[in-house]
Amino acid sequence: MSKKPPVPAESQSPYPIAEAPHGGEGEALAVAKEMADAARRRGPSTRQIGMGAAIGIGSAAIVAGLLYWKGGRKDRK
Numbered sequence: 001m002s003k004k005p006p007v008p009a010e011s012q013s014p015y016p017i018a019e020a021p022h023g024g025e026g027e028a029l030a031v032a033k034e035m036a037d038a039a040r041r042r043g044p045s046t047r048q049i050g051m052g053a054a055i056g057i058g059s060a061a062i063v064a065g066l067l068y069w070k071g072g073r074k075d076r077k
Contacts, residue, residue: 044052
């Protein structure tokens with residue numbers, strides 16, 4: 001015996017309470033998973049690594065130049 005009280009047929013909801021199980025994997029989902037796997041396998045290229053190194057070295061040079069710049073001081077020797 002269930003703990004739910006009986007509900008008359010007229011007052012029951014026409015909409016299902018639980019979602020029906022989905023059957024299998026759709027084509028779009030399979031393609032999306034395949035593209036995600038391909039992107040995960042593909043690492044950064046040598047060009048991207050070189051550009052990252054150049055940007056890092058350049059930004060470090062700019063910061064060092066700003067830190068050691070002595071322009072605008074009155075006590076120059």
